[in-house]
Amino acid sequence: MSNFIQDCLVGDALPDEIDDYIDQWHDGDFEIPLHAYLGMSWDEYAIWIESPNSLVYIVAARKFNISYLEAVSSAATMAARSLSMSKLPEIERWLDEKGIDR
Numbered sequence: 001m002s003n004f005i006q007d008c009l010v011g012d013a014l015p016d017e018i019d020d021y022i023d024q025w026h027d028g029d030f031e032i033p034l035h036a037y038l039g040m041s042w043d044e045y046a047i048w049i050e051s052p053n054s055l056v057y058i059v060a061a062r063k064f065n066i067s068y069l070e071a072v073s074s075a076a077t078m079a080a081r082s083l084s085m086s087k088l089p090e091i092e093r094w095l096d097e098k099g100i101d102r
Helices: 004-009 015-027 036-038 042-050 052-063 068-082 088-096
Strands: none
Touching: 004 015, 004 036, 004 052, 004 068, 015 036, 015 052, 036 042, 042 052, 042 068, 068 088
16 A cells, blocks of 8 residues: 555655545544554654645655755755745754754
């Protein structure tokens, strides 16, 4: 059985479709916890619960076989180069909170 993360990786699901998977879990009779049904580790699930926007980094980390923090750090580096500078302070604040060197 595939899961949400696997489906995202092969292009069968988009990150904004996670609620559909959660609804399926609630409607089904699954004997596994929601985080496992979605294909997330407990740590990934906890990060996602705290910050739903983190889902794209979770999927990217899996796709490139890197840690979540490496995915976020790489995104911050790219953001500094390509996104409007208005988002940069928010990203830098998050990196500081997590103790990630830039």
